[in-house]
Structure formats: C-alpha cells, structure tokens
Amino acid sequence: MEAGRIWTFPGGIHPxxxxELSNTVPIAQLPLAETYTVPLKQHIGGPAEICVSVGERVLRGQPLSKAALGQGLPIHAPTSGTVTAIGPGRIAHPSAMADIVIRIAADGKDESVPQQGLTDYTQVSRAELLERICMAGIAGLGGAGFPTAQKLALQRPIDYLIINGVECEPYISADDRLMREHAATILDGAAILLHLAGTTKGLVAIEDNKPEAIAAMREVLADYPQFSLRVVPTKYPSGGEKQLIQLLTGRQVPSKGLPIDIGLVMQNVGTAFAVSRAIRHGEALTERVVTVTGESVQKPGNYWVRIGTPVATLLQQAGFVSEGEQQRVIMGGPMMGFTLPDLDVPVVKITNCLLIPSTQELAPAQQEMPCIRCGACADVCPAQLLPQQLQWLAKAKDYDGLEQQNLFDCIECGACAYVCPSEIPLVHYYRKAKAEIRNLAREKAKAEVARERFEARQERLEREKEERLERHRKAAEARKQAQAEQVAAGGNDPQDAVQAAIARAKARKAAQQAAAKQAEQNSETSSADEDKA
Incomplete structure (x- = not known):
C-alpha cells in the first residue's frame, strides 16, 4: 500500500x-428559480423536525428543520423567500412516491443568514466539529447519502481515510470538474476529515480517464504530505466503496460489514468540499454540482444547483429538447440511475446527474425474454454473487433464500443487466426484493414492539395487583396490632366495644319503632273522636 500498489476486484465492465459531452466546460452557476421544493428527508436515516411555518420568511442557509447528532440531518433554505406550503409532495424516487416537502417562493434577493467559520479547526473539540458538520446538513454526496458526522463519530481505530474521486459511471463528470476547479478546497476538507478520523494517512483515488483532475490534485497535494495520490484503471464499478477499497488496499469488506470494520473510512470529493465550506466559512449545504448531459440537451455541462430546484427549471437552462412520449429523464447515470416520473420533482443532496438521452443514444428497455443461463451476469458481478439465482429467488419471494445468497451485498451497479442478452432488468428485481424485505423487517419490528408493550403492561398490572394486596395485608396487620396494643394497655376489649355498639344500635332502632307505633295509635284515636263528634 505504501508503495502505491493497485490491486484488482472481480468482474466489472467497460461501457x-x-x-466528453459535459466535462469540457467549467461549472456554470444556475440562475435562481422562482420556487423551490425542499424534501424533509434527503439522507439515510429519519427526518428532522420542521422548525418553520407557512408564511414565514426565510434566508438562504436558514434551517428548515432541526436535528441533533445521530438523529437525522437538518435541511436548509436554498435562497431567501417565503414558505408557501408544508405537506406531501412528489420526490425524486423511482416509485413516484410522495413525502413531506417545504415549498419556498423565492424573493430574488438571495439574502443569507450570518455565517461564522473557523480559522483554526484544530483548536476546537472534535465534538464541536462534528456538530458543525451535522448542523450544516452534510451527507455523502457520492450517492449514498449517509450523514457524514455519523460516519465520523464511530469510535474505532482507523488506518486510512480514502477520498473517492473515481466517478466511474458513464456520462457523469461532476466530481471531475470539481477536482479541476476546486482542488485546494477539496484537500482542505480532506484534511479536516483526516483530523476527525483520528488517523495520519489518507489516500486520494482518481480514475485514469481524468488526466486534468489528476494534474490539479497532484499540484495541491504537495502541501498535504499526509495524503497520497492513487490513479486506478478505468473499469466500472471501480468507484463502488467496497471495490475501491479492494483496489487500493487489497482488503475485502466482509459480507454485511462496513469499511470501518477493517480500519478504513471513505468520503467523496464533493463531501470533502462541503466539509471545508462548512468549517471554514460556516456554510450550510444548499447547493451542489449536477451534471446535465445527453443528446437531448443543447448545453450539456455541470451546474451549481440549489437544493430543491425543480428538474424542469434546470433542464430549461440546459436547453432541453424533448423527443415526445418516448423521452426519458434519468436521475443519476445510465447504470444506476432511474427514470423520473415527471419534471416537477426537485434536485436533492444526492443528485449528481440528470441524463436526458435520445432514443438513438440510449434505446428504451426491450421486452424481457427468458433466461438462457449463459452465466455472463455472474462473470461481471463485482460482489461475486449469483445474479441469476437471486432473480429466481426474488420472483419466488423466497426471502430466506435471498438472505442466504447475500442479496444485500449487491451494490445495484447494473453490470449484470448491462451484459444480459435476454434484456432482463435484474437490478429492478433486486431493488424490489430489498424493499419488500425491509418492509417485512419493519412490520416484524413493530409487532415485536407491540408484543413487548403488551407484556410490559401485563407485568405492570400484575405488579400493581400484588402491591395492592400487600398494602391491604399490611393495613389489616396494623389494625390487629393496634387492637392488641389497646388491650395490653388496659383498655376495653375491642370485641366488647363492638357488642356495645351493636346493642346501642338495636336500642335506638327499638325506640324508633316504639315512637312510630305510638304515633300511629294517637292518629287512630284522633280519627275515632272525630267520627263520634
């Protein structure tokens, strides 16, 4: 590793x-949109709590939700304006599902909240740095969306921090242009991440098809001796977390494990850039670089896009020319992206590309044909799985079998579907099966929680019953003790007192009965005298 050796990983393809469609021009600044739609959840984990209301004026960088470290991530206003609605809205998801969104009408002033950065981050505590990264709303910008502060907060020994600039998927060049134009900021953020990871060694990995980015990073790396540059061969999916780790270190992340289990932490170059801006300048994550490419746009390139910008607004700026009903707009690349249900969905933190291909450039999916068992899918699988077997199990809804075949080790790279001669959308089967397994796990967890609550209630009721009986027993013993003490002190026998009380009650009742009988007799006598008269 210290000598710069590059290993290899199984499978892979060369699409x-x-x-070149998008990486030849500098990153452009997208004009402000009229409205923004900011989804409440844009990362792995639960959403934060909304802290604004309809009608409230907000500034750029102002938190729209609040969260603590380890409890989700806040989202921030992308520009100044007025909150017009809070409620369900369609988000960027292949199922066209709805989620809670905050809509903002921009006022065109783009006023920001006051920002305060750190000159020397080494003079503040690790906890404060993690808090600043969390409050800036930074999640992994490579596509996974895992909260950066949570990843760094794990207390385990780290050998290397890896900065991922490979960007192996076709068409996408957002990280390429970012490294060319902002290498110093990226490495400053990488140094902050290295400090937080608690290690002294870092690796910067770039694919060999990005010579300009390699040159820009190498020039700045002279000021960062703790980092070493590694140029990896072009092969898809060499930018996958587990695959890149195997390329750089020869180590393999265990099944269902994490890189930190083998002493490694990986961050994307875009994440490192955002961390530098958050710590040095106090900036929240309100924009990112998005590649807009494909033969159906007249101005392909990379753009600084505010989070929450409608896709339609971005495509309008890029000169989108639709081919009609067959036109697809893909969020992400051609291998791992998904077709958008409509163009009103917003750009989110993990949106790195919008691909708008022509039908000649990227033909629509063909009708699925029966599997011919050629084995090509298994040959190219970088996770060394059996895609054909996984597909059969997914169709049969054999979830136990899928678990045994390590379905969740699949990174959904799409290599298997790319080489399949039968046009089987293998990744779609895997994604659906994963979603169903997660839903079943959630339902099982809910049932387990309900069972535990029921059992806890039964135990509480039984405990309260026993405590009540015990109180009654102790009260009865106390009465007996008091009576015994009264007798021992020379007082009247409690039984005599009881009998005397009963006798008094009987006497009182007899007197009442006698008085009533006497009154009745007097009444009869008076009636007789009246009759005689």
Missing part, C-alpha cells in the same frame, strides 16, 4: 464513457 462507453461519454463524459
């Missing part, structure tokens, strides 16, 4: 790169 056409097509990065």
């Amino acid at each position: 056409p790169e097509r990065k």
Whole structure:
C-alpha cells in the first residue's frame, strides 16, 4: 500500500464513457428559480423536525428543520423567500412516491443568514466539529447519502481515510470538474476529515480517464504530505466503496460489514468540499454540482444547483429538447440511475446527474425474454454473487433464500443487466426484493414492539395487583396490632366495644319503632273522636 500498489476486484465492465459531452466546460452557476421544493428527508436515516411555518420568511442557509447528532440531518433554505406550503409532495424516487416537502417562493434577493467559520479547526473539540458538520446538513454526496458526522463519530481505530474521486459511471463528470476547479478546497476538507478520523494517512483515488483532475490534485497535494495520490484503471464499478477499497488496499469488506470494520473510512470529493465550506466559512449545504448531459440537451455541462430546484427549471437552462412520449429523464447515470416520473420533482443532496438521452443514444428497455443461463451476469458481478439465482429467488419471494445468497451485498451497479442478452432488468428485481424485505423487517419490528408493550403492561398490572394486596395485608396487620396494643394497655376489649355498639344500635332502632307505633295509635284515636263528634 505504501508503495502505491493497485490491486484488482472481480468482474466489472467497460461501457462507453461519454463524459466528453459535459466535462469540457467549467461549472456554470444556475440562475435562481422562482420556487423551490425542499424534501424533509434527503439522507439515510429519519427526518428532522420542521422548525418553520407557512408564511414565514426565510434566508438562504436558514434551517428548515432541526436535528441533533445521530438523529437525522437538518435541511436548509436554498435562497431567501417565503414558505408557501408544508405537506406531501412528489420526490425524486423511482416509485413516484410522495413525502413531506417545504415549498419556498423565492424573493430574488438571495439574502443569507450570518455565517461564522473557523480559522483554526484544530483548536476546537472534535465534538464541536462534528456538530458543525451535522448542523450544516452534510451527507455523502457520492450517492449514498449517509450523514457524514455519523460516519465520523464511530469510535474505532482507523488506518486510512480514502477520498473517492473515481466517478466511474458513464456520462457523469461532476466530481471531475470539481477536482479541476476546486482542488485546494477539496484537500482542505480532506484534511479536516483526516483530523476527525483520528488517523495520519489518507489516500486520494482518481480514475485514469481524468488526466486534468489528476494534474490539479497532484499540484495541491504537495502541501498535504499526509495524503497520497492513487490513479486506478478505468473499469466500472471501480468507484463502488467496497471495490475501491479492494483496489487500493487489497482488503475485502466482509459480507454485511462496513469499511470501518477493517480500519478504513471513505468520503467523496464533493463531501470533502462541503466539509471545508462548512468549517471554514460556516456554510450550510444548499447547493451542489449536477451534471446535465445527453443528446437531448443543447448545453450539456455541470451546474451549481440549489437544493430543491425543480428538474424542469434546470433542464430549461440546459436547453432541453424533448423527443415526445418516448423521452426519458434519468436521475443519476445510465447504470444506476432511474427514470423520473415527471419534471416537477426537485434536485436533492444526492443528485449528481440528470441524463436526458435520445432514443438513438440510449434505446428504451426491450421486452424481457427468458433466461438462457449463459452465466455472463455472474462473470461481471463485482460482489461475486449469483445474479441469476437471486432473480429466481426474488420472483419466488423466497426471502430466506435471498438472505442466504447475500442479496444485500449487491451494490445495484447494473453490470449484470448491462451484459444480459435476454434484456432482463435484474437490478429492478433486486431493488424490489430489498424493499419488500425491509418492509417485512419493519412490520416484524413493530409487532415485536407491540408484543413487548403488551407484556410490559401485563407485568405492570400484575405488579400493581400484588402491591395492592400487600398494602391491604399490611393495613389489616396494623389494625390487629393496634387492637392488641389497646388491650395490653388496659383498655376495653375491642370485641366488647363492638357488642356495645351493636346493642346501642338495636336500642335506638327499638325506640324508633316504639315512637312510630305510638304515633300511629294517637292518629287512630284522633280519627275515632272525630267520627263520634
């Protein structure tokens, strides 16, 4: 590793790169949109709590939700304006599902909240740095969306921090242009991440099809001796977390494990850039670089896009020309992206590309044909799985079998579907099966919680019953003790007192009965005298 050796990983493919469509011009600044739709949840984990209301004026960088470390991430206003609605709205998801969104009408002033950065981050505590990263709303910008502060908060020994600039998927060039134009900021953020990871060694990995980015990073790396540059060969999916770790270190992340289990932490170059801006300048994550590419846009390139910008607004700026009903707009690349249900969905933190291909450039999916058992899918699988077997199990809803075949080790890279001669959308089967397994796990967890609550209630009721009986027993013993003490002190026998009370009650009742009888007799006598008269 210290000598710069590059290992290899199994499988992989070499699809056409097509990065030249978008990587030849500098990153452009997208004009402000009229409205923004900011989803409440844009990362792995639970959403934060909304802290604004309809009609409230907000500034750029102002938190729209609040969260503590380990409890989700806040989202921030992308510009100044007025909150017009809070409620369900369609988000960027292949199922066209709805989620809670906050809509903001921009006022065109783009006023920001006051920002305060750190000149020397080494003079503040690790906890404060993690808090600043969390409050800036930074999640992994490579596509996973895992909260950066949570990843760094794990207390385990770290050998290396890896900065991922590979960007292996075809068409996408957002990280490429970012490294060319902002290498110093990226490495400053990488140094902050290295400090937080508690290690002294870092690796910066770039694919060899990005010579300009390699040159820009190498020039700045002279000021960062703790980092070493590694140029990896072009092969998809070399940018996958587990695959890149195997390329750089020869180590394999265990099944269902994490890189930190083998002493490694990986961050994307875009994440490192955002961390630097958050710590040095106090900036929240309100924009990111998005590649807009494909033969159906007249101005392909990379753009600084505010989080919450409608896709339609971005495509309008890029000169989108629709081909009609067959036109697809893909969020992400051609391998791992998904077709958007409509163009009103917003750009989110993990949106790295919008691909708008022509039908000649990227033909629509063909009708699925029966599997011919050629084995090509297994040959290219970088996770060394059996895609054909996984597909059969997914169709049969054999979830136990899928678990045994390590379905969740699949990174959904799409290599298997790319080489399949039968046009089987293998990844779609895996995604659906994963979703169903997660839903079953959630239902099982809910049932387990309900069972535990019921058992806890039964135990509480039984405990309260026993405590009540015990109180009654102790009260009875106390009465007996008091009576015994009264007798021992020379007082009247309690039984005599009881009998005397009963006798008094009987006497009182007899007197009442006698008085009533006497009154009745007097009444009869008076009636007789009246009759005689």
